[in-house]
C-alpha cells in the first residue's frame with residue numbers, strides 16, 4: 001500500500017477499548033446501515049441523551065434537536081393550515097414572536113390567553129388543536145396547571161395536543177407527560193447544559209407517532225446538534241441534580257433576603273405544590289422600586305458576580321432585564337399587556353457561595369440608594 005493510501009485509511013479497531021464514558025461519535029456517516037447510517041438521522045451521542053430524558057419524564061420517544069427554538073418549531077409543524085393554536089400569554093419573547101410569524105405564514109389561527117384566569121381557561125372549551133404553555137412561565141415563574149388544562153381541552157377535542165415548555169422546571173422536578181401533556185420541550189441550553197457553553201433542545205413525547213414525525217422533521221430539515229454538543233449535554237446531565245441542589249438552596253435564601261429589601265416591590269417565585277412541581281431553584285424575578293430605567297441599569301452594572309446578558313441557568317450567576325433582553329422581540333404594548341415593565345429584573349443563581357452573592361447584591365443596592 002502506498003504511503004498516501006496508508007495515511008488516509010489506517011484505522012484501529014476500538015472493539016477492545018471499554019471506555020467508562022461514552023466517546024464522542026464525531027462522524028457524519030456509519031458503515032453499518034442499522035441502527036445508524038447518517039448522523040443527520042441519528043448518532044449514539046444523541047440516543048444516549050434521548051433515552052435518558054425519556055426515562056426521566058416517562059415518555060416513549062425523545063428527539064434531540066439543534067436548539068430549544070427548534071423543539072418549538074418542530075412541534076408547531078405538527079399543525080396543519082386551518083388549525084387553531086392557543087398559547088399562554090406569559091411566554092419567552094422569541095417564542096411569542098415566532099408563534100405570530102409562523103401562524104401567519106402557515107394560516108394557523110393563533111390566540112393568546114391568560115391560562116391562570118377563568119376567561120382564558122374558558123378558551124379551552126373551544127377545543128383548539130394545540131395548547132402551548134411554559135410552566136413555570138418566563139417571565140414571572142407562574143405555575144400553570146397541566147392536568148386541569150389537558151383534561152379540559154381533551155374533553156372537547158380528544159386530539160388536541162398539549163405542549164409544555166419544561167425548560168425552567170427541568171425533568172427532575174416536573175414531568176408534564178404524567179399530567180396529560182402530549183409533549184414536553186426543553187431548551188438544553190439552560191439547566192440541562194448548565195454551563196452556558198452549548199445550545200440544543202429536545203422534544204419528549206408519550207405518543208410514538210408524534211415522536212416519529214418529529215424525528216422525520218429533524219432528518220429532513222437537518223436541525224440536529226453537533227455530536228460534541230450532545231456529548232457535552234450528556235456530561236452536564238450527570239451533575240444536574242447536584243447543581244440544582246445548590247441552586248435551590250441559594251435561590252431560597254436570596255429570595256427571602258430580597259423580600260426584606262425596601263427597594264424591592266415584589267419577588268416572583270413559583271408555587272411548589274409537591275405534585276406537579278416538586279422543587280424549584282435557579283431563576284427568579286423581582287420588581288425594583290424605581291422611577292427611572294437608569295436605576296435598573298446602574299443596579300445591574302454594579303453587580304460583579306452576575307454576568308449581564310442572555311446567560312442563565314448556568315454554573316455562573318447572571319442578571320438580565322427582560323424588557324430589553326429576553327422579551328425584546330415583543331413591542332412595548334405587548335410587554336405591558338403581560339404585566340412586564342422595565343423595572344423587572346431576572347436573577348439566575350449559579351454555584352458561587354451564597355454569602356458572596358448576597359454581599360454582591362447588597363453592594364449593588366447600596367449603589368442605587370446613594
Ligand SMILES: Cc1ncc(COP(=O)(O)O)c(C=O)c1O
Nearest residue numbers: 067068069092138167187189200
Ligand atoms: C423557556 C424557554 N424556552 C425556549 C427557549 C429557547 O431555547 P434556545 O435558546 O435553546 O433556542 C428559551 C431561551 O431562553 C427559554 O427560556
